[in-house]
Amino acid sequence: MPARLVPIATEAVYATEWLPVAHLLGTKWLPLFQVGAEFGQDDIGHVESEFLGASMQFVADGKPELAARANAVVKELRNAVASSHSNLVFFIG
Numbered sequence: 001m002p003a004r005l006v007p008i009a010t011e012a013v014y015a016t017e018w019l020p021v022a023h024l025l026g027t028k029w030l031p032l033f034q035v036g037a038e039f040g041q042d043d044i045g046h047v048e049s050e051f052l053g054a055s056m057q058f059v060a061d062g063k064p065e066l067a068a069r070a071n072a073v074v075k076e077l078r079n080a081v082a083s084s085h086s087n088l089v090f091f092i093g
Helices: 009-026 030-034 041-060 064-082
Strands: 037-040 088-093
Touching: 009 030, 009 041, 030 041, 037 041, 041 064, 041 088, 064 088
Parallel strands: none
Antiparallel strands: 037 088
């Protein structure tokens, strides 16, 4: 399966918008994605949950464009899993 590239944010936007939300929500994975982290299918539920939580927080904060980015990542993760029969490894960063 070829790599799928899904833009999340520039470094500056990730640092100023995403990291504060990640810390507010007490997430494990979102802070790691600032520099990049690999994870497997066993962790996908946790990663999706963190992105969905961030999406809800962005909506509450009046930042629908950031919520849309978080939802796009979840959609791509789900599509990748649905279209593969093998154990996938993901990298976000």
